[in-house]
Amino acid sequence: MRDCNVHGTSIPDGAVYKEVVIIGNGPSGIALSYLLAGNWPYYNGGIHPDEMLTARLSGASPGRSIVKQDLRFLSQGLEGRSNNPVSLLMDTLNHPCADLGLELPSLLEWHRHPECQVDHIVLGKGPPGGSWQAMDGNVLTISLASWMQLPGIEFRAWEAAENAGVVSSRDSRASVAAVARYYYDYVHSQGLARFFHNGCVVMCVHPLDISHSQNTDTIDPETGVQYCQPQALWRVEGFDLSNSVPFCYVCRRVVLATGSTDLPNRLGVPGELANPTWVLHDLRSLEMAFDRLMEEEEGDREGVPTEPRCDPVLIVGAGLSAADAVLAARFRSLPIMHVFRKKAGTLGKQLPENMYPEYHKVHQMMSDGGASYPCYRALAEHRVLEISSDHKVRVIGPDNTVSVHRVSVVAILIGSHPDLNFLPPGLGLGVKSSEPVDCRSNPIDVDPYTHRVVRAPPGMYALGPLAGDNFVRFLQGGAVAIASHINKELQHYTVL
Numbered sequence: 001m002r003d004c005n006v007h008g009t010s011i012p013d014g015a016v017y018k019e020v021v022i023i024g025n026g027p028s029g030i031a032l033s034y035l036l037a038g039n040w041p042y043y044n045g046g047i048h049p050d051e052m053l054t055a056r057l058s059g060a061s062p063g064r065s066i067v068k069q070d071l072r073f074l075s076q077g078l079e080g081r082s083n084n085p086v087s088l089l090m091d092t093l094n095h096p097c098a099d100l101g102l103e104l105p106s107l108l109e110w111h112r113h114p115e116c117q118v119d120h121i122v123l124g125k126g127p128p129g130g131s132w133q134a135m136d137g138n139v140l141t142i143s144l145a146s147w148m149q150l151p152g153i154e155f156r157a158w159e160a161a162e163n164a165g166v167v168s169s170r171d172s173r174a175s176v177a178a179v180a181r182y183y184y185d186y187v188h189s190q191g192l193a194r195f196f197h198n199g200c201v202v203m204c205v206h207p208l209d210i211s212h213s214q215n216t217d218t219i220d221p222e223t224g225v226q227y228c229q230p231q232a233l234w235r236v237e238g239f240d241l242s243n244s245v246p247f248c249y250v251c252r253r254v255v256l257a258t259g260s261t262d263l264p265n266r267l268g269v270p271g272e273l274a275n276p277t278w279v280l281h282d283l284r285s286l287e288m289a290f291d292r293l294m295e296e297e298e299g300d301r302e303g304v305p306t307e308p309r310c311d312p313v314l315i316v317g318a319g320l321s322a323a324d325a326v327l328a329a330r331f332r333s334l335p336i337m338h339v340f341r342k343k344a345g346t347l348g349k350q351l352p353e354n355m356y357p358e359y360h361k362v363h364q365m366m367s368d369g370g371a372s373y374p375c376y377r378a379l380a381e382h383r384v385l386e387i388s389s390d391h392k393v394r395v396i397g398p399d400n401t402v403s404v405h406r407v408s409v410v411a412i413l414i415g416s417h418p419d420l421n422f423l424p425p426g427l428g429l430g431v432k433s434s435e436p437v438d439c440r441s442n443p444i445d446v447d448p449y450t451h452r453v454v455r456a457p458p459g460m461y462a463l464g465p466l467a468g469d470n471f472v473r474f475l476q477g478g479a480v481a482i483a484s485h486i487n488k489e490l491q492h493y494t495v496l
């Protein structure tokens with residue numbers, strides 16, 4: 001917990017009440033905001049290749065939104081690349097049989113119900129789009145462009161409008177920059193901007209001492225219906241990044257949608273954090289460092305083309321981000337030294353070569369050690385031991401031989417993990433409660449049909465990578481599970 005009064009469980013003056021506070025303004029926060037604004041999914045009556053699913057969908061009362069239905073019943077027996085049943089349900093309705101390579105039309109239509117809007121606010125550090133606004137815009141998505149879209153605006157239609165009618169080919173991927181722009185535009189064009197408080201950071205989320213808070217009943221003057229103003233259960237505090245002005249929301253429900261990219265994994269070796277200008281942990285800063293290197297080279301060469309003269313760029317890691325770094329350096333003809341712990345590994349193996357030729361190229365370079373590309377040298381089964389401030393890096397190989405290399409820039413791209421330091425300590429939210437939350441190996445333990453956090457006080461939910469859904473395709477199901485649960489709860493208790 002940072003800068004937060006853990007004992008202050010009362011409601012401070014100036015706190016703003018919201019029914020729902022969503023922390024994180026990436027695709028998860030945006031998708032949930034769209035639903036809470038009153039946009040609901042309906043089955044359009046089409047035939048799904050899964051006959052049992054079609055039968056379950058057809059059995060529901062006509063005209064009843066999925067939000068209002070029994071999600072456990074609808075999603076039973078579904079299997080796929082998510083462990084969350086509602087994520088599988090929404091994905092298979094949005095993109096039927098997508099993993100079989102089919103591009104079938106969606107079986108969903110979305111209707112707007114302004115009267116069902118739920119008072120909410122979405123908080124995020126940067127502009128709407130979350131991590132997509134912070135990634136290197138030049139990289140291509142792993143997913144097909146259409147899998148990046150959110151309900152209501154087709155990515156290709158948006159792209160065509162953006163690019164005067166020109167769209168990329170049917171099965172192509174999108175650039176990260178285009179996806180970031182799409183999410184930003186989405187929030188504005190769908191009328192969601194009024195629910196967004198961007199450019200702010202949440203520092204503290206704490207359950208309120210509910211023995212002091214009271215329900216307040218109000219009567220609607222027009223209908224005479226008596227409503228119950230629910231008690232606030234959570235206090236969410238932080239400050240605006242532009243002017244450091246603090247804010248405080250109190251709410252009945254708080255949703256964790258902070259994604260997985262805030263804390264880059266570290267090697268934990270001496271010198272890693274002592275040289276922040278040239279030892280980097282993200283692709284975006286790396287691209288800028290590459291550009292600086294290029295400018296210096298240009299200056300040295302005075303317009304005469306020569307072999308690269310700078311020391312190699314050291315790239316550490318064997319995943320897709322490390323591969324992106326190799327490609328970015330290669331694009332600029334910078335010499336590369338690539339350190340990774342295993343043999344060439346499985347990089348890109350699950351990705352079809354015709355769609356991901358660049359990752360297959362890097363895999364080939366890693367496998368042959370660099371024979372296919374003269375400016376590249378792979379140090380497989382090596383580990384970095386130390387980075388010293390004179391740009392020298394000590395590495396150790398499989399036979400315990402230690403070597404020292406002079407490098408220009410070090411890029412450590414070995415994954416990232418979520419930053420949940422704003423939560424009270426010791427909640428143990430992961431599936432393995434004694435271990436820290438990790439989006440792949442230990443996601444937050446959520447109820448599969450409501451996405452309520454199992455080991456948290458009442459009113460806390462999680463979705464997206466935090467709940468194990470690491471792709472935009474799937475996180476929309478988490479948003480539906482939460483919106484459905486909130487809607488059912490509100491119906492239950494608001495009209496007395």
Ligand SMILES: Cc1cc2nc3c(=O)[nH]c(=O)nc-3n(C[C@H](O)[C@H](O)[C@H](O)COP(=O)(O)OP(=O)(O)OC[C@H]3O[C@@H](n4cnc5c(N)ncnc54)[C@H](O)[C@@H]3O)c2cc1C
Pocket residue numbers: 023024025026027028029030123124125126129130131132135140141142143147148200201202203257258259260261262321419422463464465466469470471472473475
């Ligand atoms: C390099 C890379 C490539 C990817 N490619 C794909 C792909 O091709 N297809 C795909 O489907 N998925 C891809 N993903 C995964 C994708 O990014 C996530 O599925 C998606 O962005 C998750 O959305 P989210 O809204 O849950 O989280 P994010 O997009 O991570 O957004 C959460 C936001 O919350 C902010 N936040 C965190 N803590 C706080 C706080 N205390 N206060 C305020 N704000 C906070 C974060 O800074 C972040 O901006 C990729 C991820 C990476 C890293």
